[in-house]
Structures are given as structure tokens and as C-alpha cells.
Amino acid sequence: MLGVLAGAFIGLGSLAFLLVKADASLGFATSQWLGGLVFSIGLLLVVVAGAELFTGNNLLALAWADGQIGTREVLRNWVLVCAANFVGAAGLAVLVYLSGHTGAHGGAVAQQVVKVALAKQALPWQEALFRGVLCNVLVCLAVWMAMAGRSVIDKAVAIVPPVATFVAAGFEHSIANMYFFPLAMMVQASDPALAAHPVTWAGLGLNLLPVIAGNLLGGSVLVGLTYHLIYRRRAPD
Template sequence: MFKPTVEAIIEAAVNKRDYMNEQLPRYFISTLLAGAYVGLAIILIFTLGGPLAAAGSPFQGLVMGASFGLALTLVIFAGSELFTGNHMFFTMSTLAGRTTYKDTFKNWGIVFVGNLIGALLLCLLILGTGLFKAAPAEHLIFTAAANKMTAPLTELFFRGILCNWLVCLAIWMSFRAKDDISKLVLIWWCLFAFIASGYEHSVANMTLLSLASLLPNAPEVITLGGWLHNMIPVTLGNMVGGILFMGMAYWFISPVKSKKVSNAPTEHADAVHKHVS
């Protein structure tokens, strides 16, 4: 039923694997970019949402959700490597026998670290702008970070599952869409749902939680321990969402016959796939 899309995603994963193995420094730069791109969208939605939260506006979630599509639009259209999207890619390619478990975990480890460094570098740039230096302790960026750092672990885990289900759905549908306008609309809807519903995304939280920790007026509840309290269950939840609800589910619906795993560079190993994400 969905075999052409599954095959396209598998081929993209193989290209990612080959580029990672053959051109690791260049590939790593693409992981930095994804962390920064998602972070730019976080800065946007909290810049817009801060005044609305202070005014008690009921439209805060609507405005923030409607603005976050920037994140995946940049990741997909500009091209970069996103940790959460690669859960779907490498699950399908490994189930099809085109990549190995070693390839998969190597990729996820490299991309997670790269996304984190990219997010941290963006935080340093934002600190340099002075945009949030006068933000009071009750500013939305602090209250949101504090809530994320103190929420129950199980709730964070399940929010992470639902979040990456939507993120990977956006990527999946971008492969099925025939034109760029359709892709933009599909990405927008999925990310609108994720932000407005209050789900948790590990890469987005890399910027939000780190920036909140680095700002001068951060309340005491914002700590490294709180950062880990959020990041660990959210990352695990994101993995379940991408692996089980997308990668395994759609491969099971439209399985691609296994092929012998090859570590030789593919014809396009010198170029990152158009849909790297």
C-alpha cells in the first residue's frame, strides 16, 4: 500500500549512513544545523508567546503552535540531520536489511550529540543578542522550562511519544506529497498540533531548557538536574514514537523485502538526501 514511500525512506537512510561513514565532519555539521534550526523556532514562539502569557491571553497556544512550523520547514527544505526524524528512517532501513543495528545506534548517537551542540551554540548567540537578559523570573521562558523540569517522568515519556509521532508523520507525509506547498501545509499542521497540545520534543527542549538555565534571572528550580529530569524520559518517548508508531508500523503495513546489507557507498553518498531530517 505504501511501498514506494517506505522504499524512498529506506534509500534516504542508506544515503545518510553512507555519507556519515564517508564524510563524517561534513555530516556532523548538518546535525549542528538541525539543532540550531529547531532552536530558532523555539526563540520565535517564546518571543511571540511571552507577551500573550503575561496578558493571560487564551490565544497563546494558538499563536505559538501556528509559528513552530518554522522548525521542520528549515530542517527539511534547507537540509539538516534531526535526531527524532532519524528514528523512523533507520528503523525502516534496518528492518529491510539495508542498514545494521550498529549503523542505527551510531547514527542516533552522532545526531543527538550534534543537535545538542547546535542548540547550545545557538543559545550562546541568543545570549549575545541580549534579547532575554531583562526577562523577569515569571517570563514564559522560565515558567515553561520550570514546568518541564518538574513534570512527572511518566507524563514526560508519553508526551514524548505523541510528539515524535507527529514529527515523523510530518516527515513521512512530506515524502508522499507531490509539491512543496503541500509539504509546507502538512508540516505546519503536524507541528501546530504538537505545540498547541503541549507535547515534548527532545531537540526543541535542548534550546529551551539550556537557554533558561543560562539566562541571568533564572529561578532556582531551573537546574542541570531538572534538565536531565526532562531530557531522559522525553528522549526515550521520542524514540518510541518514531520507532514503534512510525518506523515499525508503516514497514509492517508495507514491508520491503530484506536485502543484503552493504557498507559500500551508494551512488549518491556524496550528497545529503533532499529530505534529510
């Protein structure tokens, strides 16, 4: 249930991102940074309201390396949470589509989600992989810093800058993509004019495979295991 909530929370951040990107009057840098700023509501909801997010849970590598949990427990958590995140993100996409939200701004939101999904579908696997790495380095750093905060304001200050940076840079977040793709497919199914270049389930799979791998590498290795090496407990002499 917590995984489903986290998928929906990231979906809400993605919804806000699309609203900003649908405004063609904004310049590139402005729309990227504003989009990143509003997208950060997703991770803020996960951390403050409480939920289980696959990309943040990549930090379980810290506990695994310290011997506090086993390999089976880590893998079980990652698989179950990732699957639940998909249910939450795709489920929110269905609700958003049924609400008619994609017709906002004269259908600009619908056009934007298709544009975003097509761009992600067309990414070469190596670009998707490394964008996934860089994304989750920033996401896990945001979660790591948020653990030092005592108040909601503390956590927001820790979370917003790294998340806004990865979104503005165009890096790849696997759970956000679980919202964009289903919504784009539903939009195309209802509007043939937007279906000249179809967004497909195969395209989603080919995107998610390298992005999930990149998220795992960035979060668990470059952040989790790095901090384990830095702060590992040494046996007394």
C-alpha cells in the same frame, strides 16, 4: 555538521514560540496554536534546507526493519545526531542570550523561557515519556507526509499542521528542550530575581531521559515500524 544545523533550526522555532507565549494578551488556546504555528519553521528548515534531526531520523527504523542498514549503523546515527543537535540547540541559545533578545517585551521573553523550562523540569517521568511519544508520532508523520511533496509549499502543508498540533497540545520534543534549558539557565544566572526556583543541568537530564525514550518509541515504533508492517515487501510465491 548537519546535526548541528538541525539543532539550531529547532532552536529558531523555539525562539519564535517563546515570542508568542510572552504576549500575555493572548488567550490560552490562541497562544498555544500560534506558538505551534511559528514553531513549525524549525522542522520546515530541517526538511527543506537539509539537516539531520534526531527525532526525524527515528524513521530509520523503517530501513533497519527492511534489512537495508544494520543495528550499529542506526544506533551510531541516533547517538551522533542527537549529540550534534544538542550542540546546535545549546549553541543557538548562547548566541540568543548574548544578543540581548531575552530582554524583549520588557523582559517578558526571559520570564517565559524560565517558566517553560521550570514546567518541563517538574514533569513526572511518566508524563514526560508519553508526551515524548505523542510528540514524535506527529513529528514523524509530518516528515513522512513531507516526503510526498515536490515543492516547498507541498512540504509546508504537510509539516505545519502536525507540528502545530503537538506544540499546542504541550507534548515534549527533546531537541527543543535542549534550547529552552540552557537559555533559561543563562537568564537566571544574570537575573537573580528569576532564580528563586533554579533550572538545573540535573533537571535537563531528568527531562531528556524520558523524553528521548518517548520520542524514540513514538517515531521508530508507532510510526516507522507500523508503516514497515503495512508496506513490507513479501517474497513471491
